[in-house]
Amino acid sequence: MPSFFPYRFCPLGDSAVVAVFGDTIEDALNRHVIALCKKMQDLSPAFVTDLLPAYSSLTVFYDIHVVQQIKPGYISGYDYVCHYLENIFKQGVDTAVTEEETVVRIPVCYEDEFAPDMQELAKIKQLSTNEIVQLHSAKKYRVYMIGFLPGFAYMGKVEEAIAVPRKKLPQPVRAGSVGIAGEQTGIYPLSSPGGWHIIGRTPVKLFNTTGNDPVLLKAGNIVQFYPISRYEYKHY
Template identity: 40%
Template sequence: MQLSQAQVSPISETDWLLQFHTGLSVASNQQLHALAAQFRQQYGGLLQDVVVAYDSLLLRFQQPQLHAEALMNDCLKQLADSSSAAATTNVIEIPVCYDPTLHNDLLAMAQQTNLPVEEIVELHSAATYHIYMLGFLPGFAYMGSVDERIALPRKVAPVPVKAGAVGIAGTQTGIYPTASPGGWNIVGYTPLQMFDAIREPACLLQPGQQVRFVPVSLSDFESLQSS
């Protein structure tokens, strides 16, 4: 994505939107997170919030900002002129139990994909995923991309889902931080707490990070859950 092609537009007196129009692109999303960090560093005193989505970034100023477009274009130019490489992050390992006794959707997924359950687990846990953004629920990380062989559409209707459920929807995977209705195909469960309001940071996973799922046995899952 050429930064010069980014579209900057106002959406209210205080809110400005920067769009790349690239869809799911790790490279573009990484650029947006770099921009977000730059905005916070240079103009933090003017900003109420900076929100990164898949291929867009929202700047919410504390007051109407007449020079917002100039500020955004200045940061875009600085990032384009920078020769520094994108920051690398350590891969965060998330333990996941794929045992069917925990009531997952692996058997149904096997029928839809014509793959053995073991291969679905192998494909899901073999990839390293990029966290595009947080949304839907506090601490829910949208990650991609899953192997196209196990990319499945959402369920027709939402069903009750437990906290810690790891699901797939389309080419994305994510972890439900709390019990809620959900339509993603559940492959397993993690014993880790994705969101804790009294923890700092409250969200275990953060946008821009890299994640790998590590299969664990049912006994290890129960041990980690109780620790």
């Protein structure tokens, strides 16, 4: 069954158009955005230079010089791209489970050494650290989008019981750190300042510059964390 969502277009300057499908974090909505992005990748029209699927929007970047060569003279480049997308969007898109939704299992060591904010979170949420580990690793999470840093996956939603607002001040975070912010969970692929509560670290590399596929996680993936010991982390 093809899925449809109402949308609106707005320009992001003279070289990109944002298609906005909503303003909430919903799996069905996000699945629709990612399926449309995939469809655009498959079609790969010559004028498209880049695509950014987000929670509830798809941004299409285009090369105005290429558009200029193919569009009729009486419409702007922006209008041409919007019409093109409209034609794609009105066909709907099949969001039946795609290959992206294969489950990626990611080991996490939740021990103190790697979890600077675990105790604070336990205190705020009135839970034991074991309960937090249990809750965090029991659920499968959807990767809604990649952003912030290369390969940084915004995932959700975590159980209400462990959801916690961002920290007031960003602190240095080590690469591989697994954190929670609001109902989202994520992994820092690189060391960076960040405001998420860090409750563990994965030995898995999420980002590398050697191959042609620089990031491990992609929008639409399903992630399940599993706890490992400090020993397993060191010898991973």
